[in-house]
Amino acid sequence: QAKYLAQIILVGAQVVGRAFMRALRQEFAASQAAADARGRAERPQSAAASRIIGISLQEAQQILNVSNLNPEEIQKNYDHLFKVNDKSVGGSFYLQSKVVRAKERLDEELRIQAKGDKEKGRKAET
Numbered sequence: 731q732a733k734y735l736a737q738i739i740l741v742g743a744q745v746v747g748r749a750f751m752r753a754l755r756q757e758f759a760a761s762q763a764a765a766d767a768r769g770r771a772e773r774p775q776s777a778a779a780s781r782i783i784g785i786s787l788q789e790a791q792q793i794l795n796v797s798n799l800n801p802e803e804i805q806k807n808y809d810h811l812f813k814v815n816d817k818s819v820g821g822s823f824y825l826q827s828k829v830v831r832a833k834e835r836l837d838e839e840l841r842i843q844a845k846g847d848k849e850k851g852r853k854a855e856t
Contacts, residue, residue, distance in 0.1 A: 785835045793832035799840055808833045 791797065794807045811829045815821035 785831050787835065787839055790832035790835035790839075793828055794836065796836070799836065799843065801840060804833065804836050804840075 785793075794804060794811065796803050796807060808829060812826060813819075815823075815826040815829060817823050817826070
């Protein structure tokens with residue numbers, strides 16, 4: 731009887747293990763599908779810039795407190811926040827570096843948009 735009990739426990743463990751692995755695979759596939767959908771929503775170059783710089787466009791806009799990509803407003807807010815967070819006036823190097831990264835990300839987005847506008851202009855000429 732102990733032999734049968736051990737077999738029942740072993741088969742039960744195998745069934746539970748298979749079900750767990752199947753659920754894990756489904757969750758991984760759903761996670762990948764969601765990530766792919768987010769990637770398609772964002773332009774490929776913009777998504778690449780977010781990965782390289784390590785900060786999303788939305789996060790960069792929040793850090794520099796800008797709602798649209800206006801170069802003058804970005805520069806003005808950057809200068810102010812960089813000065814306010816300077817360590818010599820009691821600011822935080824961490825926050826200052828966040829401001830720098832946000833500015834880099836927004837500058838990259840402006841460059842991507844300018845490149846896209848230039849390509850649209852070429853296509854319109856042909």
